[in-house]
Amino acid sequence: MMDKHIDTLVIGGGIIGHSVSYYLSESGLSSLVVEKNTSGNRATKAAAGMLGVHTENKEAGAFHQFCENSRNLYKKLSTDLYAQTEIDIGFSQCGMLEIATDPRHHDDLLAKRDLFPDLMYLSGHQLRERIPAVTKKASGALFMKEDGHVEPAQACEAFKRGALAYGGGLLENNGVVSVEKSKGAFKVHLENGSLTAEKVVVASGAESGRWFTGTGLSNPMVPTKGECFSIKPDRHFVNETLFFRNFYLVPKLDGRLVIGATTIPEDRSTATTAGGLSKLMNDVFSIFPDLQEEAFHGCWSGVRPGSVDGRPIIGEHPEIEGLYFATGHYRNGILLAPATGQIIKDMIAGKTVPNVLKEMFSPERFQREGGSRYEYSR
Ligand SMILES: Cc1cc2nc3c(=O)[nH]c(=O)nc-3n(C[C@H](O)[C@H](O)[C@H](O)COP(=O)(O)OP(=O)(O)OC[C@H]3O[C@@H](n4cnc5c(N)ncnc54)[C@H](O)[C@@H]3O)c2cc1C
Known part of the structure; x- marks a missing residue:
């Protein structure tokens, strides 16, 4: 494949990448997920699928609301995705x-x-x-x-097939090797071939670190x-x-x-x-x-x-216009997949995103002095 041009290329076919693609395609914005193996087979497949808004929050505030909003989206998604794909995402709200x-x-x-x-x-x-x-x-x-739970692999598969039904694209068994911006677009080198894209979203889970260091940011993963x-x-x-x-x-x-x-x-x-x-x-x-x-x-x-601080990284690169991150969801990626997909879609569509969320999830926050570190002992 040589230099096919697409609007938004998403690196990584876990639940985050497919949710991003789902919401983009649903809004009529074209997207292509590139997955180096097969979709949903990494962290997503291992997850227990809890939608634990309150187990993950000791404080009220913007993050709690973001979690709650995401959990609430699952109720409608479970019916919408089933109608569209016939996949039951195993949504349970038994508390x-x-x-x-x-x-x-x-x-x-x-x-x-x-x-x-x-x-x-x-x-x-x-x-x-x-x-x-x-x-x-x-x-x-x-x-x-x-609060409740879903089946993570099924939710990922349903986002994937839902996005495809809305016209999104998917390339599996073909990893992204490098991305460079020239003349306003991204040249994306794959293991097999290359593409150009207007926008790129990094959703490569635990392997996202290289996309920060490779673009001049410190590695927060x-x-x-x-x-x-x-x-x-x-x-x-x-x-x-x-x-x-x-x-x-x-x-x-x-x-x-x-x-x-x-x-x-x-x-x-x-x-x-x-x-x-x-x-x-x-x-x-x-x-x-x-x-x-x-x-x-x-x-x-x-x-x-x-x-590093236990919060996801969702937002545009401070210097490279059109390069977005949707990663770092730690133990909440299943819970936060719907809200992450929506907020990235809003950013790409140029809609207003609350400043408090932009600040909280900003990719550049790790460059600042004195940021708090999350305690990974629990
Ligand atoms: C044991 C365990 C239990 C968990 N329980 C829960 C839970 O109960 N509730 C909850 O909300 N969360 C839970 N989580 C967390 C959740 O699984 C993750 O936050 C979520 O799956 C992250 O999704 P992702 O799409 O970012 O990453 P992944 O699912 O890891 O997907 C990233 C994808 O990117 C691909 N990729 C990487 N590099 C490239 C490249 N260069 N080119 C192309 N593709 C690439 C990978 O192959 C992979 O498929 C749990 C996690 C674990 C491990």
Whole structure:
């Protein structure tokens, strides 16, 4: 393929790249996703799929609202995408329970309840009445009734096929090697061929670092490995997602319980280690000893696209007009995919984007002195 010209080229076919392409194509703006392997097979495939607005926010404000907006988009998306692609994205809004097993976490929950009055507090006793399997180690919980989960790989596939149905393009098994701007357009060199594009969106997940350093910005990426396993109990276990300090259990609609996840910053390896699983299992079984009897279903790992301050990077390069970043979503890329796709579409379409979001997600914020660092220990 030689020098075909397109409007917006998206580097990376994970859930972020395909959501960007979906919203662009839906608005009649043409796009092409270039994926070096096959779509949705990296971090996206490894995700548990939680839409945990309140587990991810200790403060009210713009980021909380962005998360909430994104979660809310899934409700309509699940019907729209199904109508368009016949893919069920496994959207569930059965609520999440954040559960404390130590006094500090318990204090944090009480503070969170004061901040978000919609959340319902349950004492340890009330929690065990609702979920008898929880041991007495649990001292209290917050019920987040609007939060839920989706099936990440299916959501990615539905965005992909939805974008294609709206006229978007897709090139798989062909990575982007380099991008250079000349005469107002981008010359994009692929492993096989080249293209020109008016705009380029970097959505290459944990591998995004090179696109920052290669364009004069400091590298904000902190690739962070996570390991999960699943079991398939032969009895109904729980409706709600259960979220603890060190692990979570997500009851999938097909009967699986997805349990995650380890957090290993700067580890890009793909192996699911015995040590990682063993630690995770010890944490889970100390609270739910009965789950040890259930059938093991599978295990896997993935590398989260973390960033230095734990927030995504969504916005235009400070000096290279037309080069956008949509990456760094760390452990919230599934939750934030719809809102990320929308905001990039708005930026490219020249619509007004709130300054508070532009500032918060700006690719140049890491150049400034004294930026806060996210603590990757949880
Ligand atoms: C164990 C685990 C559990 C998680 N649980 C949740 C959860 O419950 N909820 C939630 O919201 N998030 C969760 N996440 C985070 C979520 O998975 C990520 O934030 C999200 O998948 C990031 O999507 P992405 O499209 O940016 O990256 P990816 O899915 O990694 O996609 C990036 C794509 O870019 C491609 N690529 C890279 N370089 C190039 C190139 N040069 N040319 C072409 N293509 C390229 C890659 O092949 C890849 O397909 C979890 C992550 C892990 C690992």
